[in-house]
Amino acid sequence: MGKKRLIAETGAGMHGVATATVAALLGMPCDVYMGAIDVERQSPNVERMRLLGARVVAVEEGSATLKDAMNEALRDWVANCDDTFYVIGTVAGPAPYPRMVRDFQSVIGKEARRQCLAKFGRLPDQAIACVGGGSNAMGLFAGFIDDPAVKLVGVEAGGKGLATGEHAASINGGRVGVLHGAKTMLLQTADGNIIDTYSVSAGLDYPGVGPEHCHLADTGRAEYSVIDDAEAVAAFDALCRYEGIIPALESSHALAEAIKRAPSLPKDALLLVNLSGRGDKDMENVKRWKERNAANLPEPL
Amino acid sequence: MKRITEAFQKARSEGRGAFIAYLTIGFPSIEASERAADDLIAGGADIIELGVPFSDPFADGGVIRKAAYEALRQGVTLDDVLATAKRLRAHHASTGLVLFTYYNLVFSKGLEAFADAAADADIDAVLCVDLPLEEREELLAALRPRNISFIPLIAPNTPMERVAASAQGLDNSFLYVITVKGITGERKELPPDLTGRLDEIRKCTSLPIAAGFGISTREQAKTVCAHADGFVVGSAIVKRLAEGKKAEL
Numbered sequence: 001m002g003k004k005r006l007i008a009e010t011g012a013g014m015h016g017v018a019t020a021t022v023a024a025l026l027g028m029p030c031d032v033y034m035g036a037i038d039v040e041r042q043s044p045n046v047e048r049m050r051l052l053g054a055r056v057v058a059v060e061e062g063s064a065t066l067k068d069a070m071n072e073a074l075r076d077w078v079a080n081c082d083d084t085f086y087v088i089g090t091v092a093g094p095a096p097y098p099r100m101v102r103d104f105q106s107v108i109g110k111e112a113r114r115q116c117l118a119k120f121g122r123l124p125d126q127a128i129a130c131v132g133g134g135s136n137a138m139g140l141f142a143g144f145i146d147d148p149a150v151k152l153v154g155v156e157a158g159g160k161g162l163a164t165g166e167h168a169a170s171i172n173g174g175r176v177g178v179l180h181g182a183k184t185m186l187l188q189t190a191d192g193n194i195i196d197t198y199s200v201s202a203g204l205d206y207p208g209v210g211p212e213h214c215h216l217a218d219t220g221r222a223e224y225s226v227i228d229d230a231e232a233v234a235a236f237d238a239l240c241r242y243e244g245i246i247p248a249l250e251s252s253h254a255l256a257e258a259i260k261r262a263p264s265l266p267k268d269a270l271l272l273v274n275l276s277g278r279g280d281k282d283m284e285n286v287k288r289w290k291e292r293n294a295a296n297l298p299e300p301l
Numbered sequence: 302m303k304r305i306t307e308a309f310q311k312a313r314s315e316g317r318g319a320f321i322a323y324l325t326i327g328f329p330s331i332e333a334s335e336r337a338a339d340d341l342i343a344g345g346a347d348i349i350e351l352g353v354p355f356s357d358p359f360a361d362g363g364v365i366r367k368a369a370y371e372a373l374r375q376g377v378t379l380d381d382v383l384a385t386a387k388r389l390r391a392h393h394a395s396t397g398l399v400l401f402t403y404y405n406l407v408f409s410k411g412l413e414a415f416a417d418a419a420a421d422a423d424i425d426a427v428l429c430v431d432l433p434l435e436e437r438e439e440l441l442a443a444l445r446p447r448n449i450s451f452i453p454l455i456a457p458n459t460p461m462e463r464v465a466a467s468a469q470g471l472d473n474s475f476l477y478v479i480t481v482k483g484i485t486g487e488r489k490e491l492p493p494d495l496t497g498r499l500d501e502i503r504k505c506t507s508l509p510i511a512a513g514f515g516i517s518t519r520e521q522a523k524t525v526c527a528h529a530d531g532f533v534v535g536s537a538i539v540k541r542l543a544e545g546k547k548a549e550l
Contacts, residue, residue, distance in 0.1 A: 062356065062357065067357065068357075070359075071359040074359045075360075079482050079484065080482070081482065177408060178404050178405045178431070179405060180357075181431065186405070191378040191379055191410070192406040192407075192408065192409025192410065193355060193356035193373065193405075194356045
């Protein structure tokens with residue numbers, strides 16, 4: 001392709017770290033755009049990217065989160081498309097990006113399917129993943145899309161609650177629009193400007209969602225639920241305590257949904273949850289969230 | 302009325318390139334934008350591009366972005382811009398008026414409702430920064446019966462077959478040729494291969510061609526107009542408005 005440089009946008013920093021790793025491996029310069037608020041609340045991943053040799057560019061504009069990082073990455077790309085490849089981090093953006101990202105992420109679903117069959121001798125009853133832009137979910141769903149018995153569940157970020165308007169649940173709380181080259185569900189004002197989103201997790205803090213998720217919601221092949229900050233933090237704590245695994249706050253939304261569903265299911269039900277990111281990056285973020293919400297902490301699970 | 306075609310014909314008959322001026326409507330205020338448009342027209346602008354402020358102006362440089370954010374802070378919407386166009390039209394019967402917008406604003410209003418409002422304001426054409434060739438037919442189908450045209454953007458790396466396809470089926474329009482790879486904003490120098498590219502594009506279309514992005518000086522406009530039918534100035538005007546100066550070149 002003749003590309004000599006990589007750029008990416010990142011929210012939680014997981015995709016930024018992945019892109020920085022590839023750039024280090026291939027000896028390519030790499031600029032990662034990240035909202036200034038995310039740079040602050042996901043600092044361990046920022047350090048990780050820098051150690052890998054990438055330059056992290058803090059974007060101060062707009063809501064200073066993921067969508068603004070994507071705006072800035074697009075601006076860079078149109079100026080430098082001759083020698084730069086834009087590694088988009090989610091299943092959004094202009095075609096063919098949503099399909100490309102889904103196909104690359106589909107290793108998650110394919111491996112998970114194989115492991116389920118090997119370990120349990122059957123497919124899971126439900127496959128659950130968090131959805132911001134929706135790449136990890138689309139990757140997981142890709143492995144089971146042709147298994148109609150497997151229920152696909154996407155979990156959107158409810159932030160402070162759907163009713164407060166401070167959330168990032170595009171499918172549950174948005175309407176159809178066009179952003180970043182894709183027609184999809186968007187959180188927007190009545191006149192079509194994009195609304196600032198909110199979620200405790202940087203990776204879900206995006207006002208749109210991959211168009212294929214909208215398709216799956218329309219056809220009913222997948223269902224999309226909402227988990228708020230408090231539920232996600234409670235699930236984060238629980239996995240740390242019961243399993244010794246620190247999940248990313250993004251993935252904690254999926255976990256919370258599984259915990260919510262489990263009591264009404266038969267004992268032998270098999271729930272597959274995509275732990276799409278590690279939560280070391282969120283230790284400080286969770287601590288601060290608990291300080292801010294000290295009066296209203298969720299019950300331990 | 303084919304004001305855009307006529308604007309280019311008039312400029313040609315006067316031995317010059319058409320002057321297309323961009324304003325972010327609502328910056329620094331709606332009233333100031335209107336006065337700036339009056340001044341620009343009095344100063345020789347043939348076509349005014351009315352920029353609609355959008356929350357995510359990813360094709361714009363810092364100057365126009367800041368203007369958009371400020372206009373949004375004041376609550377300026379697409380409807381306000383259309384109302385501004387209507388008032389301008391009352392005083393400027395022959396000036397070409399182009400609505401310059403991101404697609405979601407138009408889509409959100411509903412294409413038919415938008416086309417009605419644009420016709421009511423007597424807008425000549427619509428330019429959507431982020432509506433590619435493959436997706437434009439739905440909007441064009443709404444605009445066509447109201448005699449509103451569409452302005453395609455041609456990027457520095459658009460292949461010639463695509464240039465031809467972009468010009469296809471359009472009347473009372475021009476090809477907006479983006480001079481530089483990148484976003485809007487003043488540039489000290491324009492790319493050396495620009496004039497050759499303009500000549501090449503010329504062979505693909507019978508529509509007039511105008512160059513924009515990066516043009517801020519008389520010299521740049523002159524260079525461009527030796528190979529194009531017109532030039533667009535945007536950021537340089539918006540910057541002067543930001544500095545409290547009158548919009549003049």
